[in-house]
Amino acid sequence: MPLEIEKKYLVKHDLWNAFTKPKGEYYRQGYITSDIKKTVRVRATENHGYITIKGKTDNPAIKPEYEYQIPKAEAIELLDGFTENNIEKTRYKVDFEGKTWEIDVFHGDNDGLIVAEIELLDINEAYQIPEWIDQEVTHEDKYFNASLSKYPFKNWKL
């Protein structure tokens, strides 16, 4: 079973904003279904489409994940016809000390939220933390993208 092992962090906005970034890529994604056990996600990037089925384990850092590339035009149709409350974000990929960090700068109803993820080969793999990384939120459900679709950042009582 393919497993996604991923840790999630908040980002220090001032340091991130001052950081010289690579070009980001616009992502739109939505959920055909999303419950406590599984999600079926459709994603359209600037040039591709994807359908992704994710499960759950006892550890929120580890998820069974099956991802399939599909035509971008069909991803857009699926988003339009089969999903609601789409997530919009710009994803930046930053290489740091041998690992790639994915930084999501959210738009729309999640504007103001920036989250960074690092994918690991093993849950115990060691890695270095860039200076613009803030606290870890891997275990906080509200930062799951499927949660952000239903309960967007703009509605959180901060």
Next chain:
Amino acid sequence: MPLEIEKKYLVKHDLWNAFTKPKGEYYRQGYITSDIKKTVRVRATENHGYITIKGKTDNPAIKPEYEYQIPKAEAIELLDGFTENNIEKTRYKVDFEGKTWEIDVFHGDNDGLIVAEIELLDINEAYQIPEWIDQEVTHEDKYFNASLSKYPFKNWKL
């Protein structure tokens, strides 16, 4: 938007059983999600896997359908990990008067049920009916495979 236009019929068991059939193919399929507006189906055939998203229109014969081929081994994993109450059936494909009929002979909890489908290019397309075809059931929800998964034939009060 890709549309599946399909009519569904019952089958006269005695005539079908006496018919000289081509070799059938074993299908196992289940639903990651299934509600009144959409289904996400995983299917494993003898050599392939598929993930299929179907929607609904006002006419049960017409459904938006997006189908993607995936590795058979992953289809089996998805069925095992993300679905319940799988449908098992043997599918026979019979060419008749320029059209292909797909005849599903169900097993397991739907044993005893045989259903035939014909896919059309247009809802008004004319076609010939083989002698082993019985009444049309396109508009009867209980014959949807997603329904058969939840409310199998063995539980019907006949």
